[in-house]
Amino acid sequence: MTTNKTTSSPLDNAPDDIKLAVDLIYLLESNHIDPRIALNALKIVEDDLRKKIAQQ
Incomplete structure (x- = not known):
């Protein structure tokens, strides 16, 4: 029987900007x-993007 392991990356838990x-x-x-x-x-x-942020 083989198991299906999902490998995770450090990027999976990284902040959205990263x-x-x-x-x-x-x-x-x-x-x-x-x-x-x-x-x-x-x-x-x-x-x-800075202009858009300033308009918010």
Whole structure:
């Protein structure tokens, strides 16, 4: 008889912001995005999110 063990990752218990960061890093790396372009894009995203937070 074989047992079906589910393996857990340290990421399973990580905070949501860490999980999102890991997902974003994976997305950027798997799509071979130039790190300079990624940083510029992330600055734009950060500015947009800060504006949205300020409007709340």
